[in-house]
């Protein structure tokens with residue numbers, strides 16, 4: 001039986017909610033350019049595949065994803081859709097409110113869009129916890145894989161780089177066109193890196209300027225990092241590690 005809420009009748013949903021022990025996962029991502037080699041839906045796809053796999057091992061319910069994120073810095077390339085963070089907060093709050101009224105009061109927000117979604121998710125989560133009496137966990141793959149990316153030899157977190165490209169190769173190989181990937185190595189930006197593995201990560205992040213985005217568009221089709229170093233087997237190990245961590249978050253709520 002599928003873990004996706006949208007595939008169920010209301011009767012099936014009622015049974016699934018009981019089985020879930022009140023745990024629902026909302027995958028959240030973005031629709032934004034991901035270089036020449038990955039689809040614009042990459043961030044949502046990675047959140048969906050993690051949700052699907054962990055739910056299959058735990059009976060959590062997976063809610064239809066919030067496909068769009070806040071992506072103003074990627075509007076220089078076609079295919080990107082950006083939603084204002086205040087709208088995302090309201091939308092996600094209403095999803096959580098609806099779920100909570102049906103007994104799903106333990107919610108995991110999987111963030112496929114990295115640092116850019118985290119800030120509005122924190123505001124939404126705080127408000128939902130206070131006003132609705134629900135428990136919210138944010139599951140961010142970049143933070144939840146800190147202990148393994150070094151041993152996999154992945155470089156710093158960029159955009160459409162070897163981390164998410166390897167993950168996509170492992171889970172959605174038909175959507176990856178590695179032969180089109182162009183590297184754009186990341187320059188050291190002490191105090192302003194947004195890589196969770198970097199000990200000087202300060203979280204003082206502001207989405208790139210359009211000028212910076214135009215530069216990346218010109219040199220690499222929009223990617224930053226070294227996607228040509230991607231590897232499906234490393235992506236599989238990375239995925240499995242994240243699923244294991246996500247399962248343990250779900251179990252802590254059940």
Ligand SMILES: [Zn+2]
Nearest residue numbers: 042043160164
């Ligand atoms: Zn991405």
